[in-house]
Amino acid sequence: MSNSKSALKKIASKHINKWRIKNPIQSRLNGGILNHLQLEDLTVGGFENQILLLNDFEKEIKLVKNFDKEDEFFKKEILRSIKLKKYILKNDNPYKRSLNSYLKYITLVIYFHKENLNSHTVENIYRALVTASELKINVNLEDQKFAQDLIIYLMKIHVKDWRIKKQLDMCIKLLISISLNKEKNYLGLK
Structure with a gap:
């Protein structure tokens, strides 16, 4: 495993954990552990905080230097996923x-x-x-x-x-x- 791939995985893992904390019900649907004391913040501010979290994630991912084509593909897929999630939160939020x-x-x-x-x-x-x-x-x-x-x-x-x-x-x-x-x-x- 290349250094950039392990760096990408560490960053992704860290941000997935942050997402689970902010989205405990959705996380539970995906097999996460339920936190009885925390629930989603469905206010406009809550959605803006999620976008800020995604912006931080995107910045960290962009800083990782690619060493091979597989790393580059992995990085592009993460960035594409972040872009889609931000679009949904901003424009297509149910x-x-x-x-x-x-x-x-x-x-x-x-x-x-x-x-x-x-x-x-x-x-x-x-x-x-x-x-x-x-x-x-x-x-x-x-x-x-x-x-x-x-x-x-x-x-x-x-x-x-x-x-x-x-x-x-x-x-x-x-x-x-x-x-x-x-x-x-x-x-x-x-």
């Missing part, structure tokens, strides 16, 4: 388009944390829905109904703390207001 992405995430959070669903986890679910509303993403009635059912499930089955129940109730009201505003805009009412 969390910036549809509530459905948040609902999939929330469902996974509930599934992976079913044995240890605490107030921190529920607060994170609430923040995810608030982020969705702040981005003014598309909310159809089916998504709204599914989100309400998820929230009601959490309130009835898992949440004992009245403050968290209040936050979840605010979530339902938030979802209703988003869909009502969309309908008013569609009908030309304001």
